[in-house]
Amino acid sequence: MDKTAVIVIDMINTYDHDDADLLIPAAEAALPAMVDLLDRARRHDVPVIYANDNFGQWRSHHGELLERALAGPHADLVRPLSPDEDSLFVVKARHSIFYETPLSYLLREQGITHVVLCGQVTEQCVLYSALDAHIRHLKVTVPRDAVAHIHEDLADAALRMMGRNMDARITVARELRF
Template structure:
C-alpha cells in the first residue's frame, strides 16, 4: 500500500501492436504463448472491476489516438495477437513514446487518482519495457507483480535475467497469471 492507496490495477504494456519492427520475428512466437494467460488475467481483472490500463507506444504517429492505433493493429497481419486482449469500453489508455510506461506520461497522476498502490504489469517486452516500467514503479513506491506467463520476450535468456532482476532488485512478486487476484 502506498500512502493509503490499496487498489490494484492491471497494466497492459504495448499489446496493441502491428509487429512491423525489426525484432518481430523473434517476438511474435512469445506473444502467441502469452495470449491465453493474459486473456484470463484481463477477464479476472474486469470481473473484479479492477482498473485495466493499456499503456502503448504510439509508433511515432503523433496525430493518432488509441482508437486509431487499435484499428491499425487489428487491420495488420497479426490481428490474432491483438483481438483477444483488446481494450474494452471501461479500459483506460495512456500513450507512451519510450520504454517506461511512466516516462513523460500522465500514468503516475492517473494511478494516484485511482488510489492504486499495486500494479500488475503484463505485455511486452519483458527484457525492455516491462523491466524499465517495473523499476519506475518500484522507485515510485508501488508494489509490483509480474505474471511470468503473461509477459512476452524477444530473447528468452534476457527475459529470464530481467525477471530475476525484478524479483531481487525491485522486490517484484513474480508468479503465474492464474495465481494473481484483484
C-alpha cells in the same frame, strides 16, 4: 489494503518492427494467460490500463492505434486483448510506461498502489516500467506467463532482477487473486 490495476504494455501492435519475428512466438505463448488475467480483472472491477507505444505516430490516438493493429497481419494477437469501454489508455513514446506520460497522476488519482504488469517486451518495456513503478513506491507483480520476450535468456534475467532488485512479485497469472 492495496488497490490494484492491471497494466497491459504494448500489446496494441502491428508487429511491423525489428525483432518482431522473435517476439511473435513469445506473444502467442503469453496470450492465453493475458486474456485470462484481463477477464478475471474485469470481473472483479479491477482497473485495466493500456500503456502503448505510439510508434512515432504523434497525431494518432488510441482508437487509431487499435484500428491499425486490427487491420494488420497479426490481428489475432491484438483482438483478444482489445480494450473494452471501461479500459483506460495512456500513449507512451519510450520504454517505460511512466516516461513522459500521465500514468503516475492517473494511478495516484485512482488510489492505485499495486500494479500488475503484463504485455511486452519483458527485457525492455516491462523491466523499465517495473523499475519506474518501484521507485514510485508502487507494489509490482509480474506474471511470467503473461509477458512476452524477444530473447529468453534476457527475459529470465530481467524477471530475476525485478524480483531481487525491485521487490516485484514474480508469479503466474492464475495465482493472482483480485
